[in-house]
Amino acid sequence: MIARAALVLLALTALAFLVPQALEERDLRRGRALAPDAASGAQAREALRAARRHSLSGEPRILEAQLLLFASRPDEALAVVLPVARREPDNLLAWRTVAAAARLRGDLTLQREAGERLTALDPRSAS
Numbered sequence: 001m002i003a004r005a006a007l008v009l010l011a012l013t014a015l016a017f018l019v020p021q022a023l024e025e026r027d028l029r030r031g032r033a034l035a036p037d038a039a040s041g042a043q044a045r046e047a048l049r050a051a052r053r054h055s056l057s058g059e060p061r062i063l064e065a066q067l068l069l070f071a072s073r074p075d076e077a078l079a080v081v082l083p084v085a086r087r088e089p090d091n092l093l094a095w096r097t098v099a100a101a102a103r104l105r106g107d108l109t110l111q112r113e114a115g116e117r118l119t120a121l122d123p124r125s126a127s
Helices: 002-034 038-054 059-070 074-087 092-105 108-121
Strands: none
Touching: 059 074, 059 092, 074 092, 074 108, 092 108
């Protein structure tokens, strides 16, 4: 009896971790599929926002910021990706996205900060 209860508890714990990951993956796939089509930009952003609700990683936010950059909206992109870069200081993709948004925005201070972080993470990015 105790073994069965332990097995049920283990199964429920596994589901608690797997269901959010499956939902995140579904929403990320949908966002990626819609992103190349400019007319679907709003739908792609909504799918990525949905993925954020299920995700512990910064990937949905980074993808959303990149989508905003493609739409020439660097201020909004920075608002989405900068918290990820600050929370995950070793996230190369987040800092690359910050650097691109700062460049489009004309924020030299933030662009310099992102460049320094990128150089520290990957010295090849300095060239």
